[in-house]
Amino acid sequence: MRLFEASGWGLRLERRPRASRIMRIVSSPLAALAMVITGFLVLGALGKDPLTAFKVFFIEPVSSLYGIGELLLKATPLMLCALGIAPGYRANVWNIGAEGQFTAGAITGGGVGLFYGAFLAHWALPAMLIAAVLGGMAWAAIPAFLRTRFRTSEIFVSLMLVYIAQLLLSYLVHGPWRDPAGQNFPQSPPFADNALVPTLFAGARVNLGFVFALLLAGVSWWFGSATAAGYRLRVGGSAPAAAAYAGISERANIWLAMMIGGGAAGLAGICEVAGPIGLLQPVISPGYGYAAIIVAFLGRLHPLGIVLASLLMSALYLGGESAQLELQLPSSVSGLFQGALLFFLLAAELFINFRLRRVRSSRARVPAPTAA
Amino acid sequence: MVEQLASSGGAVPRLVLQGISKRYGDVIANREVDLRVAAGEIHAVLGENGAGKSTLMKIIYGVTEPDAGSIQWEGAAVTIRSPAQARRLGIGMVFQHFALFETLTVAENISLALDERVAAAQLAARIRSVSERYGLPIDPQRLVHSMSVGERQRVEIVRCLLQSPRLLIMDEPTSVLTPQAVRELFATLRRLAEEGLSILYISHKLDEIRELCDTATVLRNGRVSGTAIPRQESNASLARLMVGTELKECHLEPHEAGAIQLELIALTLATEDPFGTALRNLNLRVRSGEIVGIAGVSGNGQKELQAAISGETLCEERGMVRLCGQQVGRLNPAQRRRLGFGFVPEERLGRGAVPGMDLADNSVLTGAGAGLVRHGLVQRDAARAFARATIAEFSVVCESEQARADSLSGGNLQKFIVGREIRLAPKVLLVAQPTWGVDVGSSLQIRQALIDLRQAGVAVLVISEELDELFAICDRLAVLAAGRLSVGVPSAQLSGEKIGQWMTGGFEAAACADLEHAAV
Numbered sequence: 001m002r003l004f005e006a007s008g009w010g011l012r013l014e015r016r017p018r019a020s021r022i023m024r025i026v027s028s029p030l031a032a033l034a035m036v037i038t039g040f041l042v043l044g045a046l047g048k049d050p051l052t053a054f055k056v057f058f059i060e061p062v063s064s065l066y067g068i069g070e071l072l073l074k075a076t077p078l079m080l081c082a083l084g085i086a087p088g089y090r091a092n093v094w095n096i097g098a099e100g101q102f103t104a105g106a107i108t109g110g111g112v113g114l115f116y117g118a119f120l121a122h123w124a125l126p127a128m129l130i131a132a133v134l135g136g137m138a139w140a141a142i143p144a145f146l147r148t149r150f151r152t153s154e155i156f157v158s159l160m161l162v163y164i165a166q167l168l169l170s171y172l173v174h175g176p177w178r179d180p181a182g183q184n185f186p187q188s189p190p191f192a193d194n195a196l197v198p199t200l201f202a203g204a205r206v207n208l209g210f211v212f213a214l215l216l217a218g219v220s221w222w223f224g225s226a227t228a229a230g231y232r233l234r235v236g237g238s239a240p241a242a243a244a245y246a247g248i249s250e251r252a253n254i255w256l257a258m259m260i261g262g263g264a265a266g267l268a269g270i271c272e273v274a275g276p277i278g279l280l281q282p283v284i285s286p287g288y289g290y291a292a293i294i295v296a297f298l299g300r301l302h303p304l305g306i307v308l309a310s311l312l313m314s315a316l317y318l319g320g321e322s323a324q325l326e327l328q329l330p331s332s333v334s335g336l337f338q339g340a341l342l343f344f345l346l347a348a349e350l351f352i353n354f355r356l357r358r359v360r361s362s363r364a365r366v367p368a369p370t371a372a
Numbered sequence: 373m374v375e376q377l378a379s380s381g382g383a384v385p386r387l388v389l390q391g392i393s394k395r396y397g398d399v400i401a402n403r404e405v406d407l408r409v410a411a412g413e414i415h416a417v418l419g420e421n422g423a424g425k426s427t428l429m430k431i432i433y434g435v436t437e438p439d440a441g442s443i444q445w446e447g448a449a450v451t452i453r454s455p456a457q458a459r460r461l462g463i464g465m466v467f468q469h470f471a472l473f474e475t476l477t478v479a480e481n482i483s484l485a486l487d488e489r490v491a492a493a494q495l496a497a498r499i500r501s502v503s504e505r506y507g508l509p510i511d512p513q514r515l516v517h518s519m520s521v522g523e524r525q526r527v528e529i530v531r532c533l534l535q536s537p538r539l540l541i542m543d544e545p546t547s548v549l550t551p552q553a554v555r556e557l558f559a560t561l562r563r564l565a566e567e568g569l570s571i572l573y574i575s576h577k578l579d580e581i582r583e584l585c586d587t588a589t590v591l592r593n594g595r596v597s598g599t600a601i602p603r604q605e606s607n608a609s610l611a612r613l614m615v616g617t618e619l620k621e622c623h624l625e626p627h628e629a630g631a632i633q634l635e636l637i638a639l640t641l642a643t644e645d646p647f648g649t650a651l652r653n654l655n656l657r658v659r660s661g662e663i664v665g666i667a668g669v670s671g672n673g674q675k676e677l678q679a680a681i682s683g684e685t686l687c688e689e690r691g692m693v694r695l696c697g698q699q700v701g702r703l704n705p706a707q708r709r710r711l712g713f714g715f716v717p718e719e720r721l722g723r724g725a726v727p728g729m730d731l732a733d734n735s736v737l738t739g740a741g742a743g744l745v746r747h748g749l750v751q752r753d754a755a756r757a758f759a760r761a762t763i764a765e766f767s768v769v770c771e772s773e774q775a776r777a778d779s780l781s782g783g784n785l786q787k788f789i790v791g792r793e794i795r796l797a798p799k800v801l802l803v804a805q806p807t808w809g810v811d812v813g814s815s816l817q818i819r820q821a822l823i824d825l826r827q828a829g830v831a832v833l834v835i836s837e838e839l840d841e842l843f844a845i846c847d848r849l850a851v852l853a854a855g856r857l858s859v860g861v862p863s864a865q866l867s868g869e870k871i872g873q874w875m876t877g878g879f880e881a882a883a884c885a886d887l888e889h890a891a892v
Contacts, residue, residue: 016397226752228745231736234729241723244684245715246737247706 027348057319069204081292084264088257097158099289105266108135113195136266144258209271392441419591420811464532474517630660633831665846714798766791
């Protein structure tokens with residue numbers, strides 16, 4: 001494809017003979033850099049001093065121990081959800097409903113904590129974690145079943161189930177689960193101390209969930225590179241016909257990918273409600289499950305990449321909050337940064353398989369043909 | 373700015389290429405290629421796959437521009453920048469894979485491809501007149517999906533002829549035709565040449581070139597390795613120009629076949645694909661130590677038959693396919709593999725191998741049962757060793773076992789896949805189009821490997837379009853046409869003529885009773 005042509009030379013977008021290894025590694029950092037530059041151009045156009053804005057956005061939020069704790073705290077659900085959906089994305093199983101599985105996990109795990117917390121004593125937290133993982137899996141099982149049984153698109157089903165899960169939570173905290181002592185606020189009673197995910201260190205809110213996320217990153221690395229199940233997922237995603245040829249069951253792949261995604265998102269959900277929030281309320285996530293999709297791709301579906309990408313995405317959330325407070329910018333500014341990030345990421349991906357080349361224009365060189 | 377060439381006596385050649393070079397990245401597709409085509413000449417462009425034939429034709433047809441070199445069309449220097457311009461100059465091209473819409477009629481397809489607007493009634497009349505004049509009978513109102521491959525090719529040829537070209541490029545035109553259809557095509561081409569049309573005939577089939585073409589330009593590794601008058605050459609001397617070394621022929625030792633290892637019993641299979649072919653009552657037996665070939669043009673149920681035998685499509689009844697004495701019609705491919713089944717599919721990249729994975733990982737694809745997966749873990753070291761051994765044994769040209777499958781040439785990847793399946797020690801091996809797009813040297817190697825398997829007592833079933841190949845390596849041959857399978861007859865008792873007749877459906881399908889006397 002010829003992109004641009006002037007007298008004597010032009011630019012041409014051409015397919016690389018081999019995918020570029022370098023671009024594969026630098027495409028994500030490059031996209032992040034382009035996002036930061038664009039962001040500050042926009043802030044500059046709004047009349048904010050870019051340097052101040054940079055400080056407010058990226059430095060101030062993490063300049064205290066508490067701030068660093070917040071960074072890790074917000075990275076936790078992003079990391080868990082993204083690590084959960086990434087194996088599926090490698091396998092062509094497009095679970096985009098992590099937000100719903102997150103909510104389902106919060107409901108089941110939270111329900112166990114609210115109603116059996118006292119009875120279970122110090123087993124309360126493990127039971128809640130397990131219930132949350134199972135809850136997330138159950139929610140993901142619906143699109144998995146419909147896809148394997150009726151060939152429905154898991155993309156739509158998992159997405160629509162997000163709203164159902166949110167409405168279910170809303171119904172519960174407005175109705176049956178509402179705290180009688182809560183002055184009619186739509187929220188559950190707070191979790192008892194034995195039903196809370198413990199924080200990692202004093203003076204910050206980051207909790208055990210972050211450790212779970214790091215563990216999951218390690219396990220997922222091992223799963224993807226060493227296990228036969230991980231291999232089958234990769235084959236199913238990159239060459240469905242080869243998977244059929246090898247006798248790899250598409251059905252098993254879909255179930256496995258959906259269960260990993262649902263379980264991880266459910267775990268993220270309970271770590272959030274039994275962590276910083278401390279109770280169930282109608283809104284428990286600023287869209288972690290959706291942002292995790294960007295995180296997964298920004299991390300190139302690789303566990304290490306996802307760990308780094310979730311830290312960056314978390315920094316964007318914190319920066320957005322801080323900019324809202326100090327620069328009087330609308331809250332949509334972090335959405336803008338997220339959108340720009342995804343946009344640049346997709347653009348940078350193009351250069352893994354394509355390159356720009358300066359060409360001399362043949363039109364200027366060779367005489368025009370004569371029509372026969 | 374037309375530059376008239378001083379032609380030193382004789383007619384001006386229709387097309388002259390001088391010093392054409394083209395590179396794609398690091399790959400040099402054409403290097404200083406010269407080519408000269410006279411008016412009314414049938415000129416063969418001969419070469420192995422990857423020799424640069426297709427690139428050269430794309431340059432002539434204006435699909436790609438050369439990096440260097442000049443093109444003269446009827447004495448005038450030209451730059452051909454697009455196929456539309458090539459057609460205006462008078463160059464037509466019939467592609468190997470037809471670009472026809474199955475749901476449209478012949479006339480509609482042709483009208484879509486024409487550069488000018490023509491009224492439907494007038495176009496139909498023109499199609500009729502051209503098709504009658506050159507012995508290419510087609511009905512303009514027929515829907516393409518109901519037409520055979522040979523008929524579709526006629527549509528493409530007529531489409532080109534409607535624009536009264538003076539040069540016709542034909543890319544591997546006979547790869548999909550029955551022997552009879554090839555003969556008809558040659559008669560048409562000769563008539564066209566007599567009327568002054570120049571034809572560039574791309575092929576790697578030496579017999580055809582010797583029969584049809586006036587001159588031949590042979591390409592090897594992107595360069596012209598020689599020109600020849602094919603009628604004065606032997607297959608061996610042409611092959612030497614093409615490959616650069618002497619070739620030896622395969623030899624089939626007489627050999628006693630053993631027990632029945634693969635059996636199809638009244639295999640009937642509906643197809644979900646509206647343009648697929650349903651299989652109707654197929655019966656076949658393959659014994660250990662014999663190679664059975666299934667001839668026929670692709671699209672006659674070949675794809676469906678492969679899927680039914682491999683297990684990618686499950687049969688309605690488990691008794692329809694028997695493998696090593698067991699009823700496997702309802703088993704999946706992995707289960708059939710465990711019973712000793714091996715399969716080389718015709719589609720290498722994407723089915724036989726995962727493009728983005730390296731050769732070690734691609735060994736795991738079918739080698740899981742052979743110790744490459746243990747306790748649910750991929751044995752990476754074992755997989756690498758397996759891939760290394762396959763590469764060495766089948767002289768696969770690649771960087772290492774860590775080269776991605778899509779970095780290999782088609783022939784080398786095919787050698788790897790054939791090697792992988794053979795090294796997994798199957799009792800029954802199904803091979804589809806074993807040497808499709810594979811160069812002459814590698815083809816020979818693959819055929820020899822299949823013959824060695826036969827000697828070792830493996831039951832081998834080969835599905836191929838290449839009759840020469842089937843005759844060279846098969847003990848028995850059957851024909852699959854329109855979803856029906858003929859009886860299997862010893863190859864020695866068959867002629868190409870007979871097979872050709874069968875390929876158009878002129879046979880009694882094999883019934884269970886026929887099998888015994890056929891399987892002598």
